[in-house]
Amino acid sequence: MRSRTSSRTLTAVAASLTLLTAGVVVVDLARPGLTAPVRKAVADVAAPAQELLSGWDDGRLTQLTAERNELAAEVTRLEEEVRRHGQLEALQRSSTWGDHTLVPARVVAFSPSTSPVGGRSVTIDVGSADGISADQTVVSVDGLVGRVLRVGASSSDVLLLGDPGVVVGVRFGASGALGTVQGTPAPGLPARGHGELTLTALGDTAIEVGDEVTTLGSPDDRPYAAQIPLGTVTSVDPDRGQLGATAIVRPHVDTDLLDLVAVVLVDRGGPESREQGARGTSGEQGDER
Known part of the structure; x- marks a missing residue:
């Protein structure tokens, strides 16, 4: 506050001196003999002002600029914190599929399918120090x-849904029929678009466009917890003699745009965890990797 007041004062003084000097110059040009007393008065007035202005050096300007930049950086950091908090709240509200502890994480790197890490994957900024271990489920809002x-210790690699080697056990439709979802269609089926998955029914239940697909669940919720939304059926493949009906599924998560995600922790000691694990044994999800 003091800096702003000083700045305004200096500006006003500088403006006044400029006007006064301009007036003296005009009078001096018109009547040279009349300006001597005026010059002395101006010098008497200007001396303290010049002394005051002399303190406004490049060092002070540099300091104020640095303070301004620090404040701008802090505002940016706080805005990012508010945005992340809002995303985390939305993620917690979306977890209607079960009572789980979620560890939020930010995606910090992407790996192509040709990566030596193996498969389509991303790197997140949490690791063993945060309680993360292999084969835990990763979700987004x-x-x-x-x-x-x-x-x-401080990061983890996540194998994404849709990788050619991943097969996920699922339920689909109002009846909760069993099936599997994978990234590549069986030979003879129509080609899939970018990001599209293939649903294969395990029984005789017909697949309908608009059917919602959710995860079946694994023992101890590894590698996938149960009842997590996965995608929606967008079209049903023609019957070409395949063992089970197949369809195209559009996943809810666009893995090309991942930002905030969360790792699902499993509480092995709690009764809720044991109950969920027991439910998961009714059908296990496969994952070839």
Whole structure:
């Protein structure tokens, strides 16, 4: 506050001196003999002002600029914190599929399918120091993202849904029929678009466009917890003699746009965890990796 007041004062003084000097110059040009007393008065007035202005050096300007930049950086940091908090709240509200502890994480790197890490994966900024271990489920506010593949002390690699080697056990439709979802269609089926998955029914239940697909669940919720939204059926494949009906599924999560995600922790000691694990044994999800 003091800096702003000083700045305004200096500006006003500088403006006044400029006007006064301009007036003296005009008078001096018109009547040279009349300006001597005026010059002395101006000098008497200007001396303290010049002394005051002399303190406004490059060092002070540099200091004020640095303070301004620090404040701008702090505002940016706080805005990012508010945005992340809002995303985390939305993620917690979306977890209607079970009572789980979620560890929020930020995606910090992407790996192509040709990566030596193996498969389509992303790196997140939490690891073993945060309680993360291999084969834990990873979700976003929209649904299933994938599973933890490798873990370091402060980061982890996540194998994404849709990787060619991943097969996920699911339920689909109002009746909760059993099926599997994977990233590549069986030979003879129509080609899939970018990001599209293939649903294969395990029984005789017909697949309908608009059917919601959720995870079936694994023992101890590894590698996938149960009832996590996965995607929606967008079209049904023609019957070409395949063992089970197949369809195209559009996943809820766009893995090309991942930002905030969460790792699902499993409380092995609690009764709720044991109950969920028991439910998961009714059908196990497969994952070839």
